[in-house]
Amino acid sequence: MAIGIYIHVPFCLKKCNYCDFVSYPYDADLAASYVYALGKEMSYQLVNMGSEHREVKSIYLGGGTPTVLTGEQLAAILENCRKSYQVADDAEITVECNPGTVNPDKLGRIRKAGANRVSIGVQAYQQELLARLGRIHNWQEVESAVRHSRQAGFDNVSLDLIFGIPGQSMRQWRDTLDRVLALSPQHISAYNLKIEPDTPLHRDVCSGYLIPCDEELELEMYWYVIGFLTGNGFVHYEISNFARPGREARHNLIYWRNEEYLGFGPAAHSMLEGRRFSNVEKVELYINRLNRNESGIQNQQYLSREERISETVFLGLRLIEGLDLDAFKQSYGQSIFEIFAVQLKRLSSLGLVKIEDNRLKLTEKGLPLANEVFAEFI
Ligand code: SF4
Incomplete structure (x- = not known):
């Protein structure tokens, strides 16, 4: 079966105030050594992994901020990837972009190197919220990044938001969504902070300097984004993800369908042939x-049957379409009802899951309580 490739670019110009991802301050010499490594x-x-016979159906350059690298470096990474792996002609190739770090030349270079999707970290429309998050960009740079992406030939643009x-306020969230919709993206991710x-x-x-968002308001924002985007032609296909029909993120579907992927770069994770491993x-x-x-x-570990089932x-x-129960039985030789009878009965009686x-x-009630539901299966 075809696999995905994730490439972690561990550099950012400045650390955002909410970020706990693995990223380091950008340094040109270190970045050049990293690209070589x-x-x-x-x-x-x-x-060493015997992965040469596996076709690659998606590549995702994430971070960190991949676009702190030069266009030439990003192109070299993609070219190396193609040299080493059989990348399918129709592979989805995504580059995460920070609006403060892209320009027409860089976008043109990565498009020419085969990237066909950009995922732009927008987060919010209002400057005060961007500043609170510690983002380096402003709204004008978001608009330019989207415009320049289109001019470079990207017809698959994803925008990331935080609520x-x-x-x-609810009004700010509505304004952000109106502004984002006007940019005509193919895909939107909306994560609660x-x-x-x-x-x-x-x-x-x-310290009491900031007051966290009230839970009820956060829930209201979640229901609003679902109603707003589905009402505007997006498919709500994952808890936090929305796409124009046919524009679901193929790379992320690999994770949610528990398929195989290889990760490269510091802290990148892989899952291949029953083994999970991660880099320093x-x-x-x-x-x-x-x-x-x-x-x-x-680190590496072989997953037990129980761990694979839980995952x-x-x-x-x-996924909003849920878990295919026939495929589950085929993979594990037992139905989900035999393995999780007690949990399923409890969750159904609480109205959190359905068949x-x-x-x-x-269920709709279960969506915002997804983490509590997942805990039942671990
Ligand atoms: S740009 Fe992304 S990875 Fe970098 S600090 Fe901000 S949130 Fe973290």
């Missing part, structure tokens, strides 16, 4: 290891 890792994995920001420990936002909330997080350590012709892998269920439940068209799905 990445090329080595791709050939190393090819030889539930401290101090964000998680205030992660050890972030500046967490410290501001703990420190970028210098990653570069040193690859320069010594060693693997970047730090299949809670990842599948993220429809031989699929297990979250």
Whole structure:
């Protein structure tokens, strides 16, 4: 079966106030060494993981901020990937873009190198909210990034949004969605803000400087985005994701369908042939290891049958279409009712899950309580 490839670019110009992803301040020399090490890792994995016969159906350059790299470096990464792997002609190739770090030349270069989708981190329309999040861009740069993407030939543009920001009002959320819709994206991700420990936002909330968004308001924002986007022709296909018909993110579907993928770069995770593994997080350590012709892998484990079953269920439940129960039985030789009889009975009686068209799905009531539902299957 075809796999996906994720490439982690661990650099940002400035750390956002809510971010706990693995990213380091951009440094041109370090970035050049990283790009070189990445090329080595791709050939190393090819030889050592026996993945050379696997076709690649999607590539995703995420981060960090991939677009802090030059257009030439981004193109070199994609070209290395093609050299090492059999990338399908119709593969989805996405580059995450921070609006403050793109220009027409860079976008043109990555389009020419084969990228066919951009995912732009918009987050909010209002400057005060962008500043609260510690984003480096403003709304004008969002509009330019979308316009320049189109001019470069990208006809598949995804925009990322955040709701539930401290101090964000319902009116601001509605305005953000109106503005974003006017940019005619093919895909929108709308995530509620998680205030992660050890972030500046967490410290501001703990000190009382910022007041977290009220839970009811956050829920109201969630119902609003679903109603607004589905009312404007988007398909709500995953808890936090919306797409024009046929423009669902093929790379992310690999994760939610518990399919296989390879990750490259510091902190990147992989899942291949029943084995999960991840790379060292420190970028210098990653570069040193690859320069010594060693693997970047730090942790690996073979998943037990129980772990694979748990993951299949809670990842599948993220999709609005739910989990295909025939496919589940075929994969694991037992029906889901035999394995999770007690849990399913409890969740159904609470109205959080339902069976429809031989699929297990979250109900409308279960959608905002998805994490509580998933915990039942772990
Ligand atoms: S741009 Fe993304 S990865 Fe970088 S600091 Fe901000 S949220 Fe984190």
